[in-house]
Amino acid sequence: MSEPSVGVYVHIPFCDRVCPYCDFAVVGGGVSADMQGRYVEALCQELAQRRDAFAGRRLDSLYFGGGTPSLLATGQIAQLVRSLREAFPEATADLEVTLEVNPSTLERDRLPGFREAGVNRLSIGIQSFDDQVLKRLGRAHLADEGRKTLAAARRAGFDNLSLDLLFAAPGQSLAQLEADLQETVAFAPEHVSTYELVVEAGTPFALADRRGQLERADSDAAADMVEAIDAALGSIGLAAYELTNYALSGRESAHNQRYWKREPVLGLGVGAWSSDPAGEGAPHGARLANTRSLPDYLDRTQRGDPASVSREVLAASTARAETVFLALRTQVGLDAARFARGFGGPPRTWYGGEIDELVRNGLLLESPEGDLRVSARGRMLMDLVCERFVEVVDEVPFD
Numbered sequence: 259m260s261e262p263s264v265g266v267y268v269h270i271p272f273c274d275r276v277c278p279y280c281d282f283a284v285v286g287g288g289v290s291a292d293m294q295g296r297y298v299e300a301l302c303q304e305l306a307q308r309r310d311a312f313a314g315r316r317l318d319s320l321y322f323g324g325g326t327p328s329l330l331a332t333g334q335i336a337q338l339v340r341s342l343r344e345a346f347p348e349a350t351a352d353l354e355v356t357l358e359v360n361p362s363t364l365e366r367d368r369l370p371g372f373r374e375a376g377v378n379r380l381s382i383g384i385q386s387f388d389d390q391v392l393k394r395l396g397r398a399h400l401a402d403e404g405r406k407t408l409a410a411a412r413r414a415g416f417d418n419l420s421l422d423l424l425f426a427a428p429g430q431s432l433a434q435l436e437a438d439l440q441e442t443v444a445f446a447p448e449h450v451s452t453y454e455l456v457v458e459a460g461t462p463f464a465l466a467d468r469r470g471q472l473e474r475a476d477s478d479a480a481a482d483m484v485e486a487i488d489a490a491l492g493s494i495g496l497a498a499y500e501l502t503n504y505a506l507s508g509r510e511s512a513h514n515q516r517y518w519k520r521e522p523v524l525g526l527g528v529g530a531w532s533s534d535p536a537g538e539g540a541p542h543g544a545r546l547a548n549t550r551s552l553p554d555y556l557d558r559t560q561r562g563d564p565a566s567v568s569r570e571v572l573a574a575s576t577a578r579a580e581t582v583f584l585a586l587r588t589q590v591g592l593d594a595a596r597f598a599r600g601f602g603g604p605p606r607t608w609y610g611g612e613i614d615e616l617v618r619n620g621l622l623l624e625s626p627e628g629d630l631r632v633s634a635r636g637r638m639l640m641d642l643v644c645e646r647f648v649e650v651v652d653e654v655p656f657d
């Protein structure tokens with residue numbers, strides 16, 4: 259948390275249609291031009307309130323997520339990029355500015371304008387190239403829209419593209435995933451993010467699952483899919499630099515790496531989370547969560563009140579545990595010397611028994627210097643590895 263930089267995440271909650279597996283803070287049914295304008299203004303107001311908490315830091319990454327941030331007009335994205343650069347005038351050379359895009363005619367036509375607005379990296383929500391899989395996922399687009407959007411992104415001059423693939427979808431076979439991977443390999447993106455379907459509480463998929471109406475992949479089938487993903491993406495030089503993310507060398511997501519390294523992130527917008535840097539009363543940083551209600555967010559920012567509804571000051575034990583299991587998600591693993599500089603001792607000072615157990619069971623590898631990383635078997639059983647380090651801390655609500 260002492261890293262002298264900041265990454266900014268901007269959440270745009272608007273969607274044409276909410277996917278039945280989604281539990282993000284989103285609003286379905288599209289968005290009016292008036293609401294777009296009000297929301298962008300609210301984001302600028304929140305930025306003005308929060309920038310001092312990250313004052314003097316170099317802007318290291320900027321990520322527009324959602325929701326569907328590409329539903330905003332290109333001029334509004336340009337306005338937000340400009341405001342953020344003004345708030346943090348010192349920026350990393352070739353600042354990574356990512357925009358999430360869903361395949362659609364509207365968003366495809368806007369790609370050249372987004373590039374002019376300062377976006378230089380796209381994260382495209384393909385999920386699958388199979389219409390049957392997309393239908394079961396409740397996606398709003400057909401496979402051909404995804405193909406057209408990828409081609410349009412290249413024509414617009416984007417040379418840093420990330421493609422999202424979802425696997426273990428309801429009823430999805432290994433053969434269907436392998437067909438998705440063939441198309442992905444043929445397109446040759448610079449980055450691929452893969453997501454195993456997780457049934458989140460409160461979603462339509464959770465209700466269908468309780469009723470026995472959701473055909474889910476078992477753990478063996480999901481493991482076979484992970485192996486297929488590794489082999490296919492590795493064939494075009496995309497290395498798994500994190501548990502579910504693959505990239506060409508030098509094209510790893512700068513923004514996502516901030517979370518795995520526990521570096522400061524300013525989250526703006528409905529439902530956004532911030533990781534505030536260490537400071538007085540919070541030697542290991544603090545975590546703030548914004549309201550998930552769009553009307554409440556607009557009201558709060560208009561009044562000049564904080565958008566945050568909870569704040570957790572991280573205890574040393576929590577910070578240590580998170581540093582370990584987040585680092586273990588990455589290919590490079592945990593640097594014991596860096597850990598010791600941050601916490602006053604190597605990982606074995608607090609987790610000797612856990613490390614011995616995981617090494618003995620072939621889930622963890624330890625270097626002579628004490629550096630840690632998961633084994634190939636440990637990667638497939640990552641939940642079991644993380645459980646050894648996770649500490650549950652209740653959030654502290656604001657009065």
